[in-house]
Amino acid sequence: MKVLTQFSLFLAGKPGMLASMCRELGKAKINIEALTMMDAQEHGVLRLIASDSDKARPVLRNLNIPMAETEVLTVPMSNRPGAVADVLEKLSSHHVHISYVYCTTGVRGGKSVGVFKVGDIKKAMKVIDAKRNTNRDMKIKLRRPQAARH
Secondary structure (H helix, E strand, O other), X not given: OEEEEEEEEEEEOOOOHHHHHHHHHHHOOOOEEEEEEEEOOOEEEEEEEEOOHHHHHHHHHOOOOOEEEEXXXXXXXXXXXXXXHHHHHHHHHOOOOEEEEEEXXXXXXXXXXXXXXXXXXXXXXXXXXXXXXXXHHHHHHHOOOOOOOO
């Protein structure tokens, strides 16, 4: 689990804007680790996490596209049906406000990564960590005792 910088870019609804932005990051050898695009009437809102936010920031600023930065919580999860629901239910049961979420797939080890914009990152981290510890403890308790060897 990590807190990372997410860039939100407000792209004009013109062909080639998204491709141009992605090309510039590619030229600078900056990998896009997560990306989502939402359409609005006058512009699209592109949210992305780059492999190196300090390196990406000047590249994105040089494009003269309106941009904002925010901290998001990234959570590694099993790449299986219901994994994101498990995290969302845990957060909501502890009254952590969730503004939005998007996920990646194909991360090493068959995992996916959920990107969560939450109202209280520290509280969300504690809630998710508590969930993981509970699951780990339950697995230990559910193990059958080994038969005694003679």
